[in-house]
Amino acid sequence: MLTLGELASHIGAVLSGDATILVRRVMTLSKAGPEDVGFLSNPHYRRHLVHTRAAAVILGTADVAYCPVPTLVSENPYLAFAKATALLNPMEPAPRGIHATAVVASGAEIDASAWIGPLSVVESGVRIHAGVIVGPGCVVGAGTSIGTGTQLIANVTLCHGVQVGDRVVIHPGAVIGSDGFGLAKDGERWFKIPQVGGVIIGNDVEIGANSTVDRGTLEDTVIEEDVRIDNQVQIAHNCHIGAHTAIAGCVGIAGSARIGRRCTIAGAAGIAGHLDICDDVHITAMSMVVQPITEPGVYSSNLPAKPNRQWRRNVARFHHLDAMARRLQVVEQQLATLLKGNS
């Protein structure tokens, strides 16, 4: 437990209230009790503020007046909440060593402070640095390098020759370095193009559960530092993702796409291959990008759901939109002629 004073100091918030009150955890406004710190950053939950029983609430200046309990005011309440949660939920000390059931190739270099969990496989030529945690059931392919403090949670597959930076977190079921989908037509048959590039993953990257990052065909697939990738994201061969870009669940990025820095790609969006997206681009959910984007901004091609009956009527019209546009042109011309005659 921490005092509100300690918490305020750590998260950089201004406390109004008794600095000696002890708190145990961060909790949502509606569930927080007298030993909890609540928080308000999404206005969607503002209605819960007046009823909160929290010991204190992390919030922005604008909401202070409506808060019935002590406040921890921050310019960035969401970040302050995140820091408070981290502070009140310290990571458990990790084990170190190699579990007796792990299969480690001779010649793999494993730092003494790293942990290789049960039933994991570490192939030849692997270098595992200080403080790395390889959870249960992981496969670390030949020649792979894993940087300081990186965690593979469980059942992660790193194929051969993948380079992972420091403080990376890779969630269960993720596959890094699988072959790209490279095929050449040979008559009606397909000829597989060997995928001989690698994957380079920068520092502080996070890769979600069951996401996949293919190796490059000839050069490397590159994920720059602090890129954040949610679950079930597919990143194809030769992609290059710029630093600080965040990619939400179920996004697919086709081969050789280059995404800039500080972009956000919302859930289930798709990016076509062989195109560049500049820095600071934001793609909304379920949108499809098929042309290069050279200007920062928000881009969309998604359609919000409507009652099916109404939707179907509009879609039926959509399939005749070109004809409709032509009819409008005819009307405009006829009307122009009429108006000319009348004037």
Add this chain to the structure above:
Amino acid sequence: MLTLGELASHIGAVLSGDATILVRRVMTLSKAGPEDVGFLSNPHYRRHLVHTRAAAVILGTADVAYCPVPTLVSENPYLAFAKATALLNPMEPAPRGIHATAVVASGAEIDASAWIGPLSVVESGVRIHAGVIVGPGCVVGAGTSIGTGTQLIANVTLCHGVQVGDRVVIHPGAVIGSDGFGLAKDGERWFKIPQVGGVIIGNDVEIGANSTVDRGTLEDTVIEEDVRIDNQVQIAHNCHIGAHTAIAGCVGIAGSARIGRRCTIAGAAGIAGHLDICDDVHITAMSMVVQPITEPGVYSSNLPAKPNRQWRRNVARFHHLDAMARRLQVVEQQLATLLKGNS
């Protein structure tokens, strides 16, 4: 093998025909032979009825007249078919015990009637109840609880602190309890929000291959009883899915969405975060829900494919639809003025 009489009685169907005929399995109408029971529930396959060589056919009243062989008439022929299949394909008796290659932490409580398969990991503080089957290659994280008769087929990952109900089936590659995608902006960098909630999965839930269910940030992600989840579905942190809801393959549900009871969400649909969908809502395939839904019914935003040439012409017009609407307004006004002048 069973007699048609036994089968009719078990599945609650009315038999017209020889009750002593023996049948071995259920098969499709077009493939069924003289030891098989056929079935007809989808009208798409009605054309196969008159040619069937099945011993008998499960069907609804309306199709009886066209059936050349004995009939098993049911008000719900699809359910009757399902029951017949279950009856003719009884589950094999499961093994019990702990395979010699499984890694089980001391202190894990495992019922004597449960089975822990080869090369699975059961971490500390786990409680596994009667008749549970943990297939090969699974990871069961610390503090997890698995209810009576639940099956993890193979290579399933349950992260720490997940609570799974009774008679749940989790298919290979599924990941339950991975960290949610919680990030706060700290300048241009991301600050990871610790995900300290859990996941609660009700009784009779099924979760498909390579699906992912993230743990809650502070509270729990909740999947109520009898929810059915297909393959490659992504359910983000803090979601709450109501009982008897079915979610088809490739659906993505963003964080803190609340889905009602008895909903169906068809394949590859997307649900935005922080919204409520009421009971008895049906979302059609590939639709995107971005606003709360408060009325039961069918909702859509999908577009059916057309020949590309036609499609492209309509899309080109779509990108000028606002201008087109303005032009229509101008035409309407000009015409109104004209008509007024003429009257």
Add this chain to the structure above:
Amino acid sequence: MLTLGELASHIGAVLSGDATILVRRVMTLSKAGPEDVGFLSNPHYRRHLVHTRAAAVILGTADVAYCPVPTLVSENPYLAFAKATALLNPMEPAPRGIHATAVVASGAEIDASAWIGPLSVVESGVRIHAGVIVGPGCVVGAGTSIGTGTQLIANVTLCHGVQVGDRVVIHPGAVIGSDGFGLAKDGERWFKIPQVGGVIIGNDVEIGANSTVDRGTLEDTVIEEDVRIDNQVQIAHNCHIGAHTAIAGCVGIAGSARIGRRCTIAGAAGIAGHLDICDDVHITAMSMVVQPITEPGVYSSNLPAKPNRQWRRNVARFHHLDAMARRLQVVEQQLATLLKGNS
């Protein structure tokens, strides 16, 4: 290393230049150095040709004039590039035998030239043919058969009773033979339909990382020869995919769909269930097919992203498209009446 002469002969290209020059690898035009062979097949990268420092470039006739270095001219430069890459990157000789930590059921038949990797499980009744490679962490379910030269890279799950052909490659995290999503309504509850069919995978098929192929309900799910499946593809129960069809990442195909031969389905497209798509159909990315397709050709229903402000204006109009069409009809009728009166 190979001489340009040897390379030209092997890949069926016409060399213009010194046949004795030695090359080491294939590389992209912009990165190729004096020991590398470059290639040009995608016109997107033509701008790099004049600056290349490659020893030689594989290209088509049309580009020869712009190439500053020796040329390897091919009618199909992409195929020639693929063959060159394969030639210069020969597969390493595979190990053979059974790793000491693999768990192999007695009675499984494993060819002496096959390899069963560490921490893999091979269940009873399995037949593994010559030269098969089962990588680390795989599960090969009871009664499965794996044809000559097939590779399961790592952490692959084959459920029971799956038949895999020769020279198939299955990438990490893929799940073959999981239960289909078969449910019958029983009041408000779901009744699971046992999935008792199998999966048949033809020769020369490739299945990407974290893709899923469900077993059939009664008959088999069938993937014909030389079908190529990218990552995170979902193929539901009872599907039948014709030979030489290629399916890109994140595609979902619903149950009982039949896809023809030589089709291509681009990324994140969706195919509804219980429909037939004929041979030689090409579905563009993120399109949704809900009706049978009986004519070869290109089909689409995707919408390219635009700046959000412009997009939202057009979508707002779209939701009134039916009304707009009716208004246009009114205008047309009024105008026709006017024009009639004027004439």
